[in-house]
Amino acid sequence: MSANPDLVLQARSSDPDARQKAAYLVSHSADARDYPLMFELLGDKDWRVRKTIVDGFVRDPRPEVIERLLDALADAENAGRRNSATEALVRIGDGTIVAIVNRLRTKPDIDIRLSLVNLLGDLRSQEGFNVLRDTLEGETDTNVASSIISSLGKFRDAAAIPHLMRVLQRDDVWLKFHAIEALGEIGDRAALPAILPLYAEKSLRKPVLEAIGKIGDVGTVSFLLKIIIEEDKLNLTALRALVRIAEAAKPRIVEKNERDLIQRKFRAAFPSEKIPPLLETVKTTSKRDVRNFILKFLGWSGDPRALPVLLDHLDEPETAEVAAQALIDFGPLAVPPILHALQNAQEDEVIALLMRVINAIGTGESIGAVIPFLDHQNPMIRRLAIETLGELMNPAPVDYLLAKLDDSDIASQQSAVNAVSALVGSFPEIKGDVLSKIRRLLQSPHVPMKLNSLSVYVNIQGEGYPDELLLASKDSDPMIRQKAISLMGKFSEERFADQLVLSLADESAGVRLAAINAVVHLRPEKGIDPLISSLEDSDVWIRTAAAQALGEYHQQRAVEPLMRHLENDLPPVRIAVIEALGKLGQASVRNVLFRCTSDPDVEIRRAAVLALAKVPGEDVFRRLLDSLSDQDWRIRAAAAASLGIRGDAKALPALHRALDDSDTYVQESAVLALDRIPDRSSFSYLFKALENPATIDEVSDVLIHHKDLYRDLLEQAWRTADSRREVIIAAILSAMKS
Structure with missing residues (x-):
């Protein structure tokens, strides 16, 4: 017992706060003589005391502690001690595996074996898996065997499938139940041939259907539909399994095709007489998940009786999103009632959802119902109405959209620009009429109208648009000059070069910044000196943009001015300078970039590693290989990206190892690098x-x-x-x- 009698007295106080303080003190002790008191408190009736002791064991998980925690699992009288010992063992983790396995091999009594088996399932080590697999074959106690089966399922390891399938051949229904559940957790379609026939056993139907849903194989859709169609009572478990298959996380390459296939099969096969039970269940169920997946099926069904229910559920916050998607799945036949609902909708949230649905499945007949919302008081609704009219691919509302170029909401203005431009692109026959109207709008006294009209004029490349841009770039209003300069940057027109260079010295910071970004596309020789001067601008973002632009020129005379800002400027400018130096691709910048790879700022280090991608030299290659083992995931990812850009096959072994990196972004960067260095x-x-x-x-x-x-x-x-x-x-x- 502890050498401190006062601590023992406090630990046995009737006051739980006093006991917790004692637990805190003893749990931070490094003296093994305090263990008896710690294990005494592990069974305290107050959970806070037990948790404090567990924290102490986790901090210092000595072998003696692990063994005594395993002993505590045998305390039949104190569930708190057993549960706390289990929590401690799980939190200690892999360090407990050997002791658990050794204890299990001594074949202790059933209750302890159950605890040990469950622990191995929670800890999921390879050694634990092997022991569970081997133990299952000879286990005679049904409860222990079922726990082993459940624990094997937690591993989600296909190596367990043959052992679990042998369990399915036994006569024990209880073990079959757990084996089916475990096979569902593993999620491998190889188990389906053994699982599907077991649906014939009435007591196993629910676990079979749940396992099918978890495995998520599209090949079982027909099996589920047959059950749904042929059984008299609506089988909600089969319906839920069908939803799980449709919504299972799958690779992009198969996801959409499989979902479309399931919806088509459901619509073709689902009997109309089963619709009323679905509608009734939606009304009566108190379970949100049941209500949601039935709403999905109502959308898939394409049955007109489902539409009022789906529209009603747009008003319910818990079901609104699901109902909206169900209406989209329903298809164009849902449009007339949707338009009627739109005309009567009061809540902005419902109007927004209906707009989204119309955007996805609407046709030209929707235009009249949408136009009134162009003047809605909520700017979000106006923007959605504009976007919807643009997506309906009908030129009829173009005049209404032109009027919204002057909307009070900037996002709505931009949506109008995009919508008009898209419609002219899709319907060239309206271009002349739109251009004549745009020319008039360009004379508007309202700056937003002039700006957005200019954008449309350039987007649809109206006749003489370069001259219009040059004229606007000299306007007295800095916003119009900025817009004109920005639009110039979209084109490689040589006639823009002089004006872009002049605009680098504009009195407006916004115009100067737009000019820097536009100059990059043309890269006129006369632009270098003004860009170098822009490195001294008082605006940090102009200095940053100037450094980035100079990098695109690949000119040696830009190096010295850039270097001046590498050491003493703000981080955004320093990063832009590093990127610019890297784009030069010259060995002369190597040492400078090497120094930056040791900078205290991780973003500076990352930029330097990326910049080294195009710098030649074996020492650069080795530096990148070293960076692939950096402690920071951002540096490792940057190193993988740089190695991919270099394209050196010598980097392949390191990139192969990076596919197993602990960080998913590094893994993705390694894959993209291997895309750049294709090799068998x-x-x-x-x-x-x-x-x-x-x-x-x-x-x-x-x-x-x-x-x-x-x-x-x-x-x-x-x-x-x-x-x-x-x-x-x-x-x-x-x-x-x-």
Whole structure:
């Protein structure tokens, strides 16, 4: 016992606050003589005391502590001690595995075995998996066996499937129940042939359907639809499984096709007589998730009886988003009642949702219902109405949209510019009429109207638009000059060069900044000196833009002025200077960039690592390889990106290792780098990366991008692939044919 009697007395006080203070003190002790008191407090009736002790054990998980925590699992009288011991063991983690496995192999009594098995499932170590798998075969107690099965499911390891499938061949329904659940957690379609026939056993129907939903294989849709159609009572579990399959997280390459397929099959097969039970369930259920997935099915059904219910649920905050998507899924036949609802809607949130639906499925008949909302008092509604009219792809409302170029809301003005420009692009026959109206609007005394009319005029490339831009760039209003200069930057017109250079010295900071960004596209020789002068501007963002622009020139005479700002300017300017020096691609800047890779500011270091991408030299290559092991994920990701830009095949082994980096952004950067350095030696690593949800889309894109390089290897891998990757590989191979 502790050498401090006062602490023992305090730990046994009737006051829980006093006991917690004692627990805090003893839990921070490094003296092993305090362990008895700590384990006594581990069973305290106050949870705060127990938690304090658990924290202490987690801080110092000595082998003696772990063994005594395992002993505490056998305390049949004190559930608080057992639960706290379990929490401590889980939080300690991998350090407990050996002790747990050794204890399990001694075959303690059933209750302790249950606790140990559950712990191994929570900790998910390979050794624990192996022990559970081996123990399952000879376990005679049903409760322990069912816990082993559940724990194996937590690993989500396909290696458990053969063992679990053998359980399905036993006569024990309870074990079958847990094995089906575990196979659902693992989520591998290889288990489906063994699971589906078990639906014939009435007591196993619910776990079978839930497992099918978790596995998420589109091949089971017909099986589920057959159940939904043939059974007299509406099978909500089967419906829920169908939703889970449709909404399962899948690679981009298969996701949309599978969802569309499920919706088409449902609409074609779902019997109309089952619609009333769905409608009734929506009204009566108190479960939000049930209500939401039934609303989805009502949208998929395409049944007119569903429309009033879907529209009503737009008014409910908990179901509004689901109902809106269901109306979109319903399709164009929903438009007339949607337009009627729009005319009577009072709440802005409902109007916004209806606009979104019309934007997705509306037709020309929607125009009349949308136009009144161009003058709505809420700018968000006005913007949505403008965007919707632009998306309906009908030229009829173009005059209304032109009037909104002068809207009081800037976002609505920009939406009007985009909508008018898109309509003219889609319907060239209206270009002449629009241009004549735009020319009149350019004479408007209202600055927003002039600015936005100029944008439309340039976007649709009206006759003489370069002259109009040059004229506007000399306007007395700085906002108009700024807009004109910005629009010039979209084109490589040589006649703009002189005006852009002159605008670098404009009295307005906004115009100067626009001129710098526009000059980059033309890069006139006479622009270098004014850009160098702009490095001394009082505005930090102008200095930043000037440094970036000088980098695009790749001129040696810009180096010395840039270097002056590398050490003493603000971070945005320093980063722009580093980027500019890197774009020069000269060995002379190497040492400067090397120094920046050790800067205290991580963003400066990151910029330097990225800038080294185009700097030649073996020492630069080695520096980037070293940066790929940096402690900061941003530096590792930048190093991977730079190695990809360099395109040196010597970097491949390091990039292959980076696919297993602890940070997903670094993994993605490594994949993109391998896209820049295509090599057959990368295939096995890319193929393995298909198992990583964080990079599967990017890896798929790389394989498709270099289909001539990887197709035969992928076909070979497909022949022996496990069922999890079979669908993905098939989708990639299909995409390679296009």
